[in-house]
Amino acid sequence: MSKLLRVLQREQCIGCLSCMLACSRSWFAALTVEKAALRIRNYAGVEGAFSIRACYGCLEPDCARACPTGALSNRSGGGVILDVKKCDNCGDCVKACVPKALQWDVEARQPIPCRHCGICTGFCPNAVIGMTDSDAGTNGPDMIKPARKDQ
Amino acid sequence: MATRKFQMMDVNLTTGESGITDISDLFDEFLGGTGVATKLLSEMPPGMDSYSAEAPVIFAIGPFDTIFPVATKTVALFKSPLTGNLGESHAGGRLAMAMYGAGIHVLRIRGRAPTLSYLVIDEETAVVKRANSLKGMSALATERMLRDREDSEFKRSIIRIGPAGERLSPIGEVTVDAARHFGRLGLGGVLGSKNLKAIMISGGKYWKIDNKGQFNIFYKKLYDSVVNSPLMKKYHELGTSVNVIPLSKINGMPTRNFSQGSFEGAREISGERFAEKHLNQQIACAHCQVGCIHVASLRERFSAEDQHYKTFKVSYDHELIYAWGSNLSIGSTEEILRLLLIVEKQGWDAISMGTTLAWTVDAYAHGFIGDKETVGLIPAFGDAKTFEKMLGRIISGHNEFYRSLEKGSVFCARIYGGKEYSIAFGGNEAAGYSTGLWGFLGYATGVRHSHLDAAGYSIDQGNISNPQSDEILTRNLYNESVWRMILNSLVICLFARNVYTKEIILEGLDVLGISGWTEDRLIKTSRHIHALKYKFKEDCGFKFEDQELPGRLLRTVTSSGMLSSERFRTEIDRYKSFIADDRRSLGI
Numbered sequence: 001m002s003k004l005l006r007v008l009q010r011e012q013c014i015g016c017l018s019c020m021l022a023c024s025r026s027w028f029a030a031l032t033v034e035k036a037a038l039r040i041r042n043y044a045g046v047e048g049a050f051s052i053r054a055c056y057g058c059l060e061p062d063c064a065r066a067c068p069t070g071a072l073s074n075r076s077g078g079g080v081i082l083d084v085k086k087c088d089n090c091g092d093c094v095k096a097c098v099p100k101a102l103q104w105d106v107e108a109r110q111p112i113p114c115r116h117c118g119i120c121t122g123f124c125p126n127a128v129i130g131m132t133d134s135d136a137g138t139n140g141p142d143m144i145k146p147a148r149k150d151q
Numbered sequence: 152m153a154t155r156k157f158q159m160m161d162v163n164l165t166t167g168e169s170g171i172t173d174i175s176d177l178f179d180e181f182l183g184g185t186g187v188a189t190k191l192l193s194e195m196p197p198g199m200d201s202y203s204a205e206a207p208v209i210f211a212i213g214p215f216d217t218i219f220p221v222a223t224k225t226v227a228l229f230k231s232p233l234t235g236n237l238g239e240s241h242a243g244g245r246l247a248m249a250m251y252g253a254g255i256h257v258l259r260i261r262g263r264a265p266t267l268s269y270l271v272i273d274e275e276t277a278v279v280k281r282a283n284s285l286k287g288m289s290a291l292a293t294e295r296m297l298r299d300r301e302d303s304e305f306k307r308s309i310i311r312i313g314p315a316g317e318r319l320s321p322i323g324e325v326t327v328d329a330a331r332h333f334g335r336l337g338l339g340g341v342l343g344s345k346n347l348k349a350i351m352i353s354g355g356k357y358w359k360i361d362n363k364g365q366f367n368i369f370y371k372k373l374y375d376s377v378v379n380s381p382l383m384k385k386y387h388e389l390g391t392s393v394n395v396i397p398l399s400k401i402n403g404m405p406t407r408n409f410s411q412g413s414f415e416g417a418r419e420i421s422g423e424r425f426a427e428k429h430l431n432q433q434i435a436c437a438h439c440q441v442g443c444i445h446v447a448s449l450r451e452r453f454s455a456e457d458q459h460y461k462t463f464k465v466s467y468d469h470e471l472i473y474a475w476g477s478n479l480s481i482g483s484t485e486e487i488l489r490l491l492l493i494v495e496k497q498g499w500d501a502i503s504m505g506t507t508l509a510w511t512v513d514a515y516a517h518g519f520i521g522d523k524e525t526v527g528l529i530p531a532f533g534d535a536k537t538f539e540k541m542l543g544r545i546i547s548g549h550n551e552f553y554r555s556l557e558k559g560s561v562f563c564a565r566i567y568g569g570k571e572y573s574i575a576f577g578g579n580e581a582a583g584y585s586t587g588l589w590g591f592l593g594y595a596t597g598v599r600h601s602h603l604d605a606a607g608y609s610i611d612q613g614n615i616s617n618p619q620s621d622e623i624l625t626r627n628l629y630n631e632s633v634w635r636m637i638l639n640s641l642v643i644c645l646f647a648r649n650v651y652t653k654e655i656i657l658e659g660l661d662v663l664g665i666s667g668w669t670e671d672r673l674i675k676t677s678r679h680i681h682a683l684k685y686k687f688k689e690d691c692g693f694k695f696e697d698q699e700l701p702g703r704l705l706r707t708v709t710s711s712g713m714l715s716s717e718r719f720r721t722e723i724d725r726y727k728s729f730i731a732d733d734r735r736s737l738g739i
Binding site for chain 1: 217218220248252294295298304305306329355356357358359360361363366367370374378432433434435436437438439440441442
């Protein structure tokens with residue numbers, strides 16, 4: 001059964017960006033937060049809870065539907081995969097994702113679809129994100145099963 | 152392997168012009184961070200006025216920043232308006248990451264903007280923008296406004312001054328993102344003198360990994376020592392405020408302007424109590440999995456008769472609890488937090504402002520100031536309400552006395568007397584340790600007169616259980632100060648000093664393809680940087696001979712017992728001889 005990346009305990013996020021750095025390092029050999037397939041958003045002031053935007057693994061993804069060239073297609077188990085050759089750099093996919101969970105690679109001018117590989121979860125010090133079986137996934141963030149810290 | 156390139160951005164606020172220079176050679180010679188910035192500062196005339204247009208502000212990061220865990224800091228070098236010599240302050244937040252993303256390891260700012268302005272840096276582009284509407288705005292509000300005003304495709308860092316910096320307070324600080332600060336030695340006043348309210352930096356540049364296997368093995372080792380070993384446990388649990396009770400038990404917690412080292416209310420203002428009552432969450436600097444920033448929240452009614460509620464958040468740590476708690480004899484967490492919120496908004500160095508208020512209590516009690524100065528207010532230990540009113544009067548510039556208070560305790564003692572009650576070293580108010588002679592010697596001899604120069608308080612505590620000769624202890628203080636030149640050139644957070652051993656540093660440089668470094672070269676470079684700093688300080692007029700123990704401390708029982716000025720003098724002279732030997736042998 002394939003796995004999906006899930007935000008398990010958002011309130012435990014300290015905003016260290018370790019997950020974003022791990023994603024960029026692993027998939028692009030890039031030492032930056034800007035190539036990550038997920039994003040930790042923070043707010044002005046003493047932050048409050050951070051907002052974590054990671055691919056929800058939609059079964060009917062709006063981003064793929066918005067793609068005019070068919071570069072994004074459904075990934076088995078949820079989410080999307082990108083055919084870079086077909087991408088015309090329009091950015092419509094990113095705009096179609098309501099929670100801004102699909103990230104944009106400014107340098108390559110292409111989306112960065114999450115591969116649900118789980119590498120980021122290994123570098124989260126506080127078990128904020130984790131991998132769950134894809135049948136635990138839903139087509140919406142509100143219906144995600146709560147997971148235990150040790151999962 | 153790729154050659155790592157290091158660039159400096161120069162910005163002239165007078166003309167609005169900017170430019171990029173490749174300074175890889177300086178990084179090769181001085182490693183980065185404080186080393187490179189010190190070299191750049193030392194090229195300036197030491198006689199320049201801290202608030203002159205020509206005086207530079209140099210922000211620098213190191214080769215590990217953003218890349219390795221807990222290498223999170225940016226160092227700022229400037230001429231201090233507080234001490235009149237070397238100004239150096241360090242801050243975390245997202246600034247180091249944003250500078251790295253912009254492709255600049257050094258940002259050097261000179262000149263003076265014609266009107267209050269902010270600077271926006273987006274990779275190689277720098278634009279100075281007018282911002283008269285930000286005049287008098289709190290450090291907290293300024294961030295909110297600029298985040299709305301300026302957009303970026305990348306992660307941003309926003310640093311800004313509060314009204315204190317605009318008023319050219321030499322204890323004005325610079326706030327970085329959420330609750331991080333260039334707190335010490337008056338960088339806020341310097342930016343104020345340049346009419347620079349804020350800087351926003353962002354960019355998407357990065358270094359590539361070209362030896363993935365080696366890199367990942369090294370990274371995992373570092374990650375595990377930060378997250379899964381006991382090395383940094385203290386910082387992500389109660390934080391530095393875990394020290395309050397133990398320090399108070401050993402007479403090391405400065406209380407009532409350092410008149411004693413034990414605070415009867417320690418338990419009520421301890422890290423444990425703050426955590427229980429107020430700790431909202433811990434947050435982190437970019438690429439620090441520890442998350443040592445402790446954010447408190449305080450929920451209270453608009454007024455006693457009112458059922459409307461408000462909640463505010465403010466960060467705390469050991470130094471703030473000392474400066475606004477025990478040292479002012481305030482034993483209420485709520486009162487401390489209320490005062491800290493004012494300090495945060497105004498943008499004062501919390502240590503210096505708290506310590507200056509402590510001076511007012513003794514100065515009033517001993518007749519150096521009176522009602523003529525305080526106009527109806529009587530500063531008294533434990534009276535938080537009066538301290539709050541005094542802050543209000545400083546903000547409104549009530550009279551000459553209140554305006555003087557935001558120039559620090561040394562300035563005030565010079566004008567009004569009561570020097571023995573100004574607990575400052577080298578012109579900088581003391582941090583929160585009353586552990587013994589080497590703690591204070593560390594403040595007096597340190598390059599930036601900070602507890603972080605050499606952690607003398609740690610030497611004092613070690614000496615209690617394992618006594619050593621004075622000579623060895625002073626040598627240890629010196630060695631620690633010198634070694635920290637390397638940590639501060641990399642610019643790692645000093646809380647991770649036990650993670651970043653010599654071996655780890657050399658391996659990290661090798662993993663990044665920064666070649667030619669050996670243990671011997673690290674040591675030589677650290678001595679070189681250290682000596683350059685003292686040359687600049689001494690050229691500016693700093694003298695070891697001028698360093699003395701404030702009179703109050705001769706009557707205080709510390710963790711190490713009573714202190715003597717003769718012993719202090721002997722060790723100052725010894726330290727001075729170490730520096731002189733270094734400068735002679737290095738030809739600096």
